[in-house]
Amino acid sequence: MLEKLKKMISSSDADYVDIRYEVKKETNGSVSGPDLKSAGSNTTDGYVVRALKRGGFSSVTVTREEDVSEAVKLAVQGAEAMSGQGKTVSLAPVEPVQDWVEPELDIDPASLPMKEKLLLLNKYNDIMFSFHEIVNTNLSYSEVDREKFFVSSQGSAIRERVCTVSIGGEAVARKGVLTQNIRIAIGGAHGFRALLNRDDVFRKRAELCEKLLDAKPVKAGTYDVIINPGLTGVFIHEAFGHFSEADIIEDNPPLRARMALGEKIGSDAVTIVADTTLPNQVGFYRYDDEGTPVRPVTLMEKGVLKARLHSRRTAAEFGEPVTGHAVAEDHRFEPIVRMGTIYMQKGSNSFEWLLNELGDGLYICDGKGGQTSGENFTFGAQYGYEVKDGEIKGMIRDINIMGNMFTTMKNIEAMDNEMKFAERGGCGKGQLNIKSGYGGPSVLIRSMVIGGA
């Protein structure tokens, strides 16, 4: 395939051209309550061509092989249309690479029959659905197996397979007119074993969901809070992570100035790392979708900005080193700057110590979707508790957090010494990225804006 791709781009007169071909096999099964809703395994494929010519840069995605020659021409036309129109693009240098990467999977899900996957899904569904006040469940098995072939006119030729599995969804509890739901996800990018023997996880989530029916809606206002690791990951991803993606700030000079490397924007307690090379994490990959090897990046150290995440284009634009974070959802998309695995480093004290430091406030847990717009972020929490004098009290629900990144990073006071990472990723920055992983410890933050229902 790599040789075929080389031929496809060989006749282009662009200054630089690359092509990525991907075969994506998706195996899915889903249940809603007692009903099986879908099951199947399907394969799709497609090509992404990018061309750089006289400072213009353009991309074209096509499905059919017979359209590739038109795609190469169209990409060059796009680059020419951009050339001389204000912005001059260059690509930061990377060493040409020839490599073939296979993931290290404990059990390759491709080796298992669909029946086994559906049995497991049904087993976990039955556990949740057996709870008295759980009136519905929506659970799905998802297996995404991507085989990527990348060739560039600079001599790179890379084949990499990435395989992600998960079982996840929600349970819904109802009492009168009140419905409450709780999310659940298990899985990873290191094989099928992550899905086995997880009955307790589903049981505990169902229990939590039932308890939410008796929880109090949180009163909107400003609180000191502890966020649990499930929420810390979402917080780091939404509040800071997107701001460390170079393409988010590149066309906004005041934002670039505020995010200049060396600026202190967080408290001394905060160190944040993007490390997609961490084994056994959902974010793991070896090369990004423009053939750059990914490397660990310390983004913030003791509150001071140290680096940011780049594609080759943004690295050249900022005059900073490449990091290997240009990632596409699949063969339908050009790569854009994305987080792989991002986390906040843990502290040295216990959770009990953190509660004591909090005194009065809220302990809020597990993410329920988030979004960022520049320095502003918002995300939901699945459940939480009131805290009085350092003791966890009654359960609360309907929790949404809103904040300003610059303010909040300075309000982070401390964290405990236990790290956890999410087992399933997800980010919707223009394209879906299921390999967007995150994690961290429990974190004490002062003065968070909480919107109740």
Place this chain on the structure above:
Amino acid sequence: MEKLLEMARARGCRAETYSIRARNLGMSKVNGAVSDVSASIQSGVSLRIIKDGKTGMAYTKNLMDREELLANAMDSLAAGVQADYDFPASGEMEHTEEYDPSVEDMNYDSLSEQIAGLEPLYRKMKGGVLNLHAGTGVTEIEIRNTSGARLLHRDSDVYCMANMLYPGTATGLRNIFQARSKPVIHIPDATRTVAFFNDSLPEIEVREGRMKVVLMPEVMYAFTWRLGSASSGKAFHDKVSPLLEKKGKQVISPMLSLVSDPATGETGTRLFDDEGVPARAVPIFRDGIFTSVYNNLDYAAKLGEEPTGTGFRGGMWGGEPVSIAPSPSLSFARFSTGGAAFQEMLSMIDRGIIVFGALGAHSGNILNGDLSIGLSPGIYVENGKVKGRVKDGMVAGNVYEMLSRTIAVENSSHYTGSSYENPAILLDDISVVGS
């Protein structure tokens, strides 16, 4: 596609093929410099089969091997997903009124012209960053089934969009104009947005509390999402909807009606849904009264109701249409216009916020109607005058309770992308929190 149907029929199956072809071009300009140029030419085929009360589905992007596609569908069928419906006998229909073939010939120069036409309208911006985008698209959808449906939909669209970002932020105001071949730029909308932008440049802190809130058309999708989640056939079948016992009852303000009508949209229509069911008007809420549950073939059969022509292939995060089975969808629902001019609504505000964008609309308990959205941005108004944009604010509540507090509905609708087109709505006594 006919051959696929024949092959499925030979295996004793009823079958449906859904095929899509789409070609898109796009160009972006930031503060006068072209920043992005891209194109895509995509296609795909989905096959659904029904046999012995079970259904299977398979899809591919490249239809190279029909046998393999059918084999995948048969494997899927073997898993045992129940189907109590048949594919509709919708006859033959070609819907190409929304298609202008000249769009196929548009190129990057055409996009550059679109952007150039938009640029002068925003010259009066007093700061910030101006992002301009233009794009073209041609989409063809073909549905065939063994009940005799032979349906073709082809449309084209050209859009241009202006995003005005406040200095030092990624938050701002925007206009989008769209048509099947040449968008008409509605100058009053652009002028109004620029005026709001300039008046709201000062960033101010607003005291938390309850106040009037204007929901601009750009944020109405967050409300449609929640109302749609509760009124879908799935929520009723699963018995999880907060509207279960509310049919025929007043649940939101009598000033509000929400109708799903794919057939009569101003900005793109569909005469049949993605299952080939003829599209029709479905009043979800009429004068605030919960009127109809909408469905797809599956949930219509499960609930013993007629299909409402609202089975579409799409997900919360977009996705590849051929890979997503049709589900009940309010993709084409709009709030009806009311009787108030926007200026009139503004003058009704003693103290309040205009919400121009929602941050985190997908967070929270959507089925229950809970809503906490970050103001992205929110503009603070006192005695009908804009005072500035709110620093770090959030509007919070439950959509049923919030929409019951409607005191005015704008007398015109505005297109905000993705077939959404709504008026602005003024609510009274809404919780606003901030720092």
